[in-house]
Amino acid sequence: MFVDELEFNVLGGKGGDGCVSFRREKFVPRGGPNGGDGGRGGDVVLTTSVHENTLYHLAGRQLYPAAKGHQGGSADCTGASAEHLYLKVPVGTVVLDAKRGHVLKDLSAPEESFVVARGGAGGRGNTRFASATNRTPRTAEKGQLGEERRIRLSLKLIADVGLLGLPNAGKSTLLASLSRARPRIADYPFTTLEPSLGIVPLNQDLSFVMADIPGLIEGAHEGKGLGDKFLKHIERTRVLLHLVDCSRESLEEPEEAWRVIRGEITSYSPTLAAQPCILVATKVEDEVSRERAAALAGITGEQVWPISAATREGLDPLLRELGRLIWPPRD
Numbered sequence: 612m613f614v615d616e617l618e619f620n621v622l623g624g625k626g627g628d629g630c631v632s633f634r635r636e637k638f639v640p641r642g643g644p645n646g647g648d649g650g651r652g653g654d655v656v657l658t659t660s661v662h663e664n665t666l667y668h669l670a671g672r673q674l675y676p677a678a679k680g681h682q683g684g685s686a687d688c689t690g691a692s693a694e695h696l697y698l699k700v701p702v703g704t705v706v707l708d709a710k711r712g713h714v715l716k717d718l719s720a721p722e723e724s725f726v727v728a729r730g731g732a733g734g735r736g737n738t739r740f741a742s743a744t745n746r747t748p749r750t751a752e753k754g755q756l757g758e759e760r761r762i763r764l765s766l767k768l769i770a771d772v773g774l775l776g777l778p779n780a781g782k783s784t785l786l787a788s789l790s791r792a793r794p795r796i797a798d799y800p801f802t803t804l805e806p807s808l809g810i811v812p813l814n815q816d817l818s819f820v821m822a823d824i825p826g827l828i829e830g831a832h833e834g835k836g837l838g839d840k841f842l843k844h845i846e847r848t849r850v851l852l853h854l855v856d857c858s859r860e861s862l863e864e865p866e867e868a869w870r871v872i873r874g875e876i877t878s879y880s881p882t883l884a885a886q887p888c889i890l891v892a893t894k895v896e897d898e899v900s901r902e903r904a905a906a907l908a909g910i911t912g913e914q915v916w917p918i919s920a921a922t923r924e925g926l927d928p929l930l931r932e933l934g935r936l937i938w939p940p941r942d
């Protein structure tokens with residue numbers, strides 16, 4: 612299951628208590644204090660892992676507590692510090708304070724760590740309280756409580772290329788024909804309900820990640836259809852591919868389809884709307900579709916890349932263009 616939003620509490624471990632203890636040795640009637648300090652409580656740490664793609668493995672629990680520090684012992688033994696609790700999250704996880712809503716950390720690199728709740732310090736043992744006037748202190752400190760907070764995790768998949776288009780435009784089919792991803796494909800709208808990623812090999816050395824998201828419809832930014840909540844997954848891509856069905860069976864006129872999607876992404880975010888975007892005419896296999904693709908270019912004033920995932924026509928030039936945009940040639 613695809614889980615991309617999650618809220619729970621994190622609690623740093625309590626520090627171990629300091630110890631009250633006195634030396635008891637034969638023939639030493641009044642030994643001094645020898646109670647050791649408590650150990651530190653464990654931290655709760657988020658670490659990014661490239662092996663996680665969703666937050667599903669963390670769902671279903673309200674609290675993630677780290678372990679407590681051990682108590683100090685006699686003979687000046689410091690208690691052991693507790694182990695930290697490491698929670699793995701996918702690269703692209705944004706950590707927010709659930710109560711106030713501000714971003715605590717944006718975990719966008721592999722193997723990145725962030726302490727969300729610190730463990731408490733251990734309490735000092737009675738040895739530390741000995742002084743010239745008080746040689747037999749009977750006080751020791753309690754370990755400090757660990758930090759507690761409620762956090763929200765929000766996952767933004769990190770892809771190089773994002774697919775955009777109305778339902779049924781051919782997004783999943785394109786991803787399936789370029790990668791080994793196997794999204795569900797069917798000839799009815801709203802086939803794709805959750806985002807998915809595929810790795811598209813460009814040549815022996817280079818590959819990029821392509822994200823397929825559910826189709827958008829007019830009013831998506833007001834919550835129509837599946838809404839625009841999946842757009843965040845393609846917000847950070849380098850290039851967008853805007854797919855427009857140009858076949859004679861298309862549900863909308865190509866220019867209308869183009870206008871709707873441009874309108875929705877502009878309403879969603881001007882940053883997304885300003886991203887490099889390649890306009891792709893899909894299902895171009897006959898004279899009618901070729902004409903519609905050419906008309907779309909005329910009306911929009913943009914270069915249109917005609918493709919057919921079925922015959923694979925146009926895929927290679929499109930891939931080359933994507934490669935050029937993702938890795939611009941150095942001069």
Ligand SMILES: Nc1nc2c(ncn2[C@@H]2O[C@H](COP(=O)(O)OP(=O)(O)OP(=O)(O)O)[C@@H](O)[C@H]2O)c(=O)[nH]1
Nearest residue numbers: 778779780781782783784798801802803826920921
């Ligand atoms: N003839 C032809 N049909 C295609 C081509 N690409 C996709 N289709 C068909 O178009 C229909 C929709 O394709 P999908 O890939 O599921 O479309 P989508 O954009 O992912 O749709 P949603 O997930 O609903 O947003 C399917 O029946 C595909 O087989 C193509 O290049 N040629």
Ligand SMILES: [Mg+2]
Nearest residue numbers: 782783802803
């Ligand atoms: Mg789809």
